Amino acid sequence: MPSPVHLTHMRCTSFRFIGVLACCALAQEAAALQVRLLSSAEIIGQQVIVGRAHCVGATWLLTERLDLTRVSADSHAASTSRLRGLREGEKPWGLACLSQNQLWTLVAHDALAQITAGGEIVARVRLDRPRLGIYSAGERLLLLQTPAGIGRPLLSAGLPGNVGAFTEWPAPISQYARSPDQQLRANLVSCGIGVSGYVPCWLANQTRLVIGDGTHVHTTERDLRFLRATGVDEAAPIWDVALAGSSRVWVLASARPGPEGRRVGGRLTRSTRLAEDEGFIDLSPPARLILWAADERCVLLSATGQLVEVLAP
């Protein structure tokens, strides 16, 4: 007959074994996303992408080398035009898409420019103060401003034809930092692909995701705890986000930069607006950004320049 001590030890071992099995089963359940290659052609080169905008039926990418690429959501075909009409010293940053495929970029800190589908700059708007980023929120542009004080909204929204009437976007709000460069890093906001006027935005160095439509009532802020996994780059944990439907949130977590130094998205998590982890997949090759998303699928641009689709079970 076994001694009580031996029995206790056996029970403990059994419980541990069952616990490990349960964890494995849960992990398998969580990692049930599947990945497949959508297009083997390289749709974009290795130049830095400075802007991404999602319009009806297509996603647009703008690169540092001034290539404007349209990727069709239906055919997955890509077409590229050269950005034309820039003035001396202008260096575009960001891309936003309003209705009827109206594209806008920041050509300087104090100037917006409208771009045609063929890459021609056709209109300019002078801004009232320096802006650091541009995104779209339904029919409105979202502009990122330099932080003024602590706890102040960093984004404002409005129509390009009336920059004087831009209104503050409730969150994210400005953070305290000691030096000017730290202040910039701590207050750099990125926004992902929105839906029905709701936009996901986050401070580049934080794991908190804000989803809102510009009103306080419809703004939620959640800490994405699943980003605290090993391998996620703490300097910029959220790499990209896309909303789909009324509840789905696809989150691309950044991987630590490799020897080549460029940050990429290493893990894609299918989540909800309550920040629940409903499954993830570690991407190999990693992804540069999300192109578009639906409830059950998310299409990404891989680091090798191809289209990759992640499917939920």
Place this chain on the structure above:
Amino acid sequence: MTRKPITKKLVLVAMAAFVLSAKPVWAQPPAQDQCMTNLMSCYYWAAAQSGFWSIWAGGIDCELAMADCIRRALIGR
């Protein structure tokens, strides 16, 4: 004469190793340290301008250039 196939194999292995080790050439966003170095150089340039307003405007330009450098380094994709 028996060494010839071995040499051929070695060359093939070396070529395969070279191809496998090759990585895509990425256009690099600037490193964050580089942004600060650029800022310091820019401040020296601004300080050398003549007149208060030129120095002041030059300083603002330097900070905006740093902002551009940091956003490319941190969130450039």
